[in-house]
Amino acid sequence: MRVTEAYFDTASAAPLHPAARQAFAAALDDGWADPARLYSRARRARQLLDAARGATAEVLGVRPDELSFTAGGTAAAHAAVLGGLAGRARAGNGFTHSAIEHSAVLHAAEQHVAAGGSAREVGVDRVGRVDLEAFTAAVAAPGTALAALISASHEVGTVQPVAAAAEACGQHGVPLYVDAAQSVGRVPVPEGWSLLTASAHKWGGPPGIGLLVVRKGTRFLPPGPTDDRTDRTPDLPAVVAASASLRAATTEAAALAERHRALVDRIRSTVAATVPDVEVVGDPVDRLPHLVTFSCLYVDGEALLHALDRRGFAVSSGSSCTSSTLTPSHVLVAMGVLSHGNVRVSLHRDSTDAEVDRFLAELPGIVADLRAEAGVGNL
């Protein structure tokens, strides 16, 4: 990372937490043997894996045997959706999900539909909160096998009514899957769900480690060939690092959230006041602490992203021109908000007031320059 670079894309990948680095190095020395073998060195590796699983389960408030480590958050989401649906095949083949799920969940839904299943998408309001009444009605429909609701929007930060959705699901005997990738390690996740996934590199762990929790009593049939081992990807040093950093991040979470909330509040109010024709999106209060999204009218999202990068700001965008498929963010579309000129800022534990101040000082000029170049300054 350049010294002058302000990294504001933690929601894509958080910088490695120091606790992860330390644990990773120690586990490389001590935990390289196959934990399934029977000699002392293998038993040592098994102990490390069991300790990592125990510590992670404790943070999540679940039993260790309910938790699996997967090859990343995407793999965990795919397994949760397809395994949750397969386990409930006798109840039906209906999958209910919000319109603002992560693309990993939507891709799994597409595969389910391609295989003959059905999926029902439930819309959101202008701030990006799921229509709970419609969600409840969809869950109550006969043949619903599984429902999915993201804990909080990864694109606009709006917290979702997970507890109420879980209650509605419970009344109809439908398991609820919660993608908690943006919440775990930062904010508490309400109870009542049956399946939950998370991703280590969103809280400062290494990439390539996901968490999949299947509560006891939930019918679940893991997709793909079955294996006699519960964790098919025992990248032990990374698992140990993920566990150590989750514990550290959770310990710091409350204080960090308070600091991030203040910075995000400042970004929300300053951007709205200093950049003309900007739409700050997402719930202003009931939201993730570290993330804020806004769209600038008449501005090309890709041009804005590159202009910010040249000034040393790393952000992401939901604008169509920045996506590989040239389609706008499905989250912004579902909310009915402006999708071009879009910027998502997400903070990490080492983000500073000075970085945010510099961003807020430079942004109005950057947007004004782009509008002047495009000849839209007076529209």
Add this chain to the structure above:
Amino acid sequence: MILETLDCRGQRCPLPVIALARRLPELPVGATLRVLADDPAAASDIPAWCRMRGQHYAGSPEPHAFDVRRER
């Protein structure tokens, strides 16, 4: 009725929205402008622009067509 059609097919967002913002104020209040745009972002960005600018989004009569009435 549609007073005029603005063909923005083949243009990437935000260009169709910019073309709309340029042309609509030149039409009389109450007139409806049809914007043809096949960029997938237009379907959300044109209604959003209407909301931000206090103009009336009159719906999409067919794919890639969006009607906007000048309110003010």
